Each structure stands twice: as structure tokens, then as C-alpha cells.
Amino acid sequence: MAHQVNIAAASRRQTGTGAARALRRAGQVPAVIYGHGREPEPLSIDATALSRVLPGMTASTIVDVEVDGRAPIKALIREVQRHALRSSTIVHLDLYEIHADEEVDVRVAVQLNGVPDGVRNFGGVLDFVNRDVEIRVLPGDIPNRIEVDVTALAIGHSIFVRDLVLAKGQILSDPNVPVCTVVAPRIEETVAPVATEVVVTEPELIRKPKAEDEADAKD
Numbered sequence: 001m002a003h004q005v006n007i008a009a010a011s012r013r014q015t016g017t018g019a020a021r022a023l024r025r026a027g028q029v030p031a032v033i034y035g036h037g038r039e040p041e042p043l044s045i046d047a048t049a050l051s052r053v054l055p056g057m058t059a060s061t062i063v064d065v066e067v068d069g070r071a072p073i074k075a076l077i078r079e080v081q082r083h084a085l086r087s088s089t090i091v092h093l094d095l096y097e098i099h100a101d102e103e104v105d106v107r108v109a110v111q112l113n114g115v116p117d118g119v120r121n122f123g124g125v126l127d128f129v130n131r132d133v134e135i136r137v138l139p140g141d142i143p144n145r146i147e148v149d150v151t152a153l154a155i156g157h158s159i160f161v162r163d164l165v166l167a168k169g170q171i172l173s174d175p176n177v178p179v180c181t182v183v184a185p186r187i188e189e190t191v192a193p194v195a196t197e198v199v200v201t202e203p204e205l206i207r208k209p210k211a212e213d214e215a216d217a218k219d
Contacts, residue, residue, distance in 0.1 A: 004061070027047050036098070043095075155182050161174060
């Protein structure tokens, strides 16, 4: 099951670019919570507190959002907007409200376990193509990740989305998309040097023309 975190938030009335900038200067992150047929509600969240919990969160992390000290609202993070030049600075956060008895669509990470046979014994390379998949599941059944054993994977063989096993819910991603493939090692092609014939030509002897006066003197 996906882990949960708690975030304290405050409702806000002022919106727009100017209000958002003022919040950031005050050490707050503008946010909004929406979904489940509710009107979007603008929020503000302490930037320092958010930066402490955000690194350990994923798209499948369930967030208990306490707005103005009221009973927590369960939500998922839909989008984290960061500063274009300072990636550590969060400029906006989107939260999507969920209910325990309603399925949600969420992306979950895929974890590969083991060393493939084609890598271990034949020098192949494991190409991890798709690192997450989209699933539909009840919030309480969201897994932290989907694990897959790759130890038997030979060179030229793949594991597809259809091969993944989900304990509860259903996988929405295209079943025919590869998750990972073991490819043959690259062989550096050595190009033999091409022999070229070097032709050396003698420079023509350029004789300096005699001056008319010098010629006349010798005649």
C-alpha cells in the first residue's frame, strides 16, 4: 500500500499572480485542491514543511491535507510546478481529492529485481524502457510500486506491461508496451585503414626570364 503523509494548509481568498508572489515572499507555496465534484479551493502551504516531505513522495502517495485545522482531506498530488531556474523552489502545488470507496487513476513505479541471465552470462545490457504504468484502483489499495523479477530474462527478450502482476485493481497502460528488454552488447566496429597511393611530383623548374638589357649585353 502507498505510504501516507500529512500536510497542513490554510485556505486563501486572494488569487492571481500578485497574490501568489506575495505568498512566496512570505515563505508559502500557493496550492489548490480540486476533484470529486468540488469547486477548486485555493490553499497556501508552508514552503519549508513541504520541502521536507515532498522528496519522499510519488504520484501514488496519499496525502492527508488538514485545511485550517479541519478533518484531513485525502488527496493525491497531481502536479508540482517548480521554478524554471531554481528547481528546488516550488511555485505551485495541485492536489486531487479522493474518497476511500472510489477508484482513482494513478501512475505507479515499476521496480526490476535481480540481474537478467542475458546480462550476467552473456554481457547484454538491460534497457529499462517504461519505469511506471497507469493503474485504476481504490485509494487504499494503491501499491508503492509493482515489482517484477528479471533474473530469467535472456538477450533479445522483453517483459511487457501485460506481464506485470497487480494485486488489486487494473492496469490501464497499453499491454503491448515493453517495460524492459535485454539487448545484445554493442560491438565496436573496427574500420581497417585504407591504403592510399601517394604520388610525389617533381616541381617544375621555373626559369627566371632574362631581362632585355641583360640579354642584349650577352649578344
